[in-house]
Amino acid sequence: MDISPELIRILREARRVAALTGAGISAESGLRTFRDAQTGHWAQYRPEELATPGAFRRNPKLVWDWYAMRRGRVAEVEPNPGHYALVEMAQHVPHFTLVTQNVDGLHVQAGSRDVIELHGNIQRVKCFDGCGVVETWEETDDVPRCSSCGAYLRPDVVWFGESLPFGALESAVEAARACDVFFSIGTSGVVQPAASLAYEAKNRGAVVVEINLEPTPLSGKAEFALHGKSGDVLPALIKRAWG
Ligand code: NAD
């Protein structure tokens, strides 16, 4: 793999590193992207028809069942070498911030701490009325009710048209602006506002490193664009820098 010695030097000297991950980092665990996941019974629906507050209001059971299916897939898989490499990176860099768009919880499962989960976590549920109750997901046939106010419980993820969890974006932007090196890993870079983080970092002078199977809109702007699987590239990078 072609990793420039310049990148290794920059990484070794970096005080602050931030990384943003997307669905691509979980691909090698066997989790497919939104659209690929729509098979069988679910192929007749578009994610936009299921992942919205309106869809849940109209048919809570349908949305609940879809998330139960997706959560079932998450429960069957394990973190991969890409997730573990980021756990290791945090041990070598003085200040490391991990930001993810994934809802699968695999970074936390791998051992990463203080992960900023911009889009929530599919392992949790919260009160649809917003009374503040958040719980661990439990498998039920009927949509469960909030123990505090009686409203439905819903997945604790960010749906289309919803704002991000309070403080999550602010912390992510802060980390992007303060870092020396910013990694964009396995993300197509089209979903806002996450996609803007790399530019926040670049505008403040950070070195931007992209790791993706293929070129994205960010590639031309990144100082280093490494094309390959994150499960191969990240461990190789760690080994070269600190191995
Ligand atoms: P995306 O599906 O738009 O893009 C995935 C990117 O990963 C692509 O650019 C692809 O080339 C790249 N990729 C695929 N396999 C890779 C690999 N092995 N190594 C490196 N790169 C690889 O994903 P996104 O940018 O995260 O945006 C999609 C939205 O869908 C997000 O908002 C996210 O919350 C949601 N989502 C989450 C999950 C999850 O939690 N695992 C899964 C699907 C969708």
Ligand code: ZN
């Ligand atoms: Zn409630």
